[in-house]
Amino acid sequence: MDRDMPVDHRETTILYIDDDEALGILLRKNLARQGFKVINAIDGKSGLSQLASGGIDVIALDHYLLGETGLDILPVIAEMPDHPPVVYVTGSGDASIAVEALKRGADDYVTKSISTDFVDLLIAALKQSLERARLRREALASQEAMRQARDRAELLLREVNHRVANSLSLVASLVRMQTSLIADPVAVSALQETQMRIHAIGNVHRHLYVNNQVGTVDIDDYLKSLLGELQSSIGDEARPHDIVLVADALQLTTDKVISLGLVVSELVTNAFKYAYPPGAAGEIRVRLSRRDGQMIELLVEDDGTGFDPDAPVKGTGLGTKILNAMAATMGGDLTYDRSSVTGTRARMTFPI
Incomplete structure (x- = not known):
């Protein structure tokens, strides 16, 4: 044992439980020279009573006691x-007793003998048990301090998300x-689209705050909330469309979710505005699923008149620029499937 170990034993009290009173007295004298205070107990009942006081x-516990072990x-x-x-003390040469003692909660064990080495051991x-x-x-104190610091940081981040969502x-x-x-109808349309984009971003922070999440968002719940808002804000008699969501239970980081929310908002808004003739009801389907382990696939499709990505853009073209920018930000690839006879299918794949 390292004599320079930085543990001060001058105030250390040992409870020694052993029915051999003569050995107990001997150990008390030897341990006192090492700066230990020793309290003797001859059986389990008196030992537990001393411990409760x-x-x-530290405890030295002998194996063989009167009527018990x-x-x-x-x-x-x-x-x-x-x-x-x-520290479990046994005079038995059976290693299984020492192993069993360690299983039941002992920190260490020593084999009892009549030699002077026993006291040293x-x-x-x-000392080793006290150090451990x-x-x-x-x-444990460090872990508790880290937990408290993490809780404070999470509380602060929740408050930030709350304030951002409100703002x-x-x-x-x-x-x-x-x-x-x-x-001006063009200006009105542009401002309405801007409002929906702001809602898409704010919804992420609101979702983080309400669900007490930090750093990651449950995508299926978020998309359900986002599409519900889009349905309420865009749907009317001229566009009585239904949005159908099928999404795997996935979690993504906040920055990816913000980009994803903007992409979904743009594609669904475009489908509401252009997929079906005025007054005709239609279905807009949003599917999000995991593909090939580390990839996610987003599909937004309808059964409307179709969309030619090479045709001149309608409106200001800002929506197309936002889609391309968000796809690039996510490391994704946005394409339009032209294989179907009717409707539009926008597909984006991006890494988790």
Whole structure:
């Protein structure tokens, strides 16, 4: 045992449980020279009573006791909260007893003998057990400090998400108010699209706050909420379309979800506006699934009049630029499937 070990044993109290009172007295004298205070107990009942009184730093527990063994007492000690470390003492040459003692909660074991080495070995085992117990306490204290720091950071991040969501809702409301004051239909349409884009971003932060999530978002729940808002805000008598969502239970990082939300908003909005003739009801399907382990596939499709990506853009073309930018940001590839006779199928694949 390293004599320079930084553990101060001058105040260390040992509970020694052994029915051999003569050996107990001998050990008390030898351990006192090492700076230990020893309390003797001749059986399990008196030992547990001493332990319950407190002030015990480490326990030396003999195997053979009157009417019982140390293995009967070990589980009782192990169930006590913050119990001292236990060094098991046995005179048996059967290694299975020592193994069983370790299984039941002993920190170390020493084989009892009549030689002077026994005292030295016991002292070394007691010191090592105390050192391991100190390291465990320090590790637990560090883990608790880290947990508290993490909880504070998560609480702060939740508050940030809450404030961001509220601020974006305020911005969307201001855009809506501005829209109501404009007569130009092109400007009105542009502002409405801007409002929907703001909602798509704000919905991510609102989802993080409401679901107490940090850093990752449940995609299926988020898309369900986002598409519900789009259905309410875009659907009317001229566009009585239904949105059908089929999404795998996946989690993505916040930045990817924001980009994904904008892509879904743009594609669904385009389908609402252009896929079907005015007044005709139609279905818009959104599917999100995992492909090939680390890839995700997004499909947005309808059964409408079809879409030619090479044709001149309708409106300002900002939506197309946003789609391409978000796909690039996600490391994805956005294409349009022309194999179907009717309708439009937009497909985007991107890595998790």
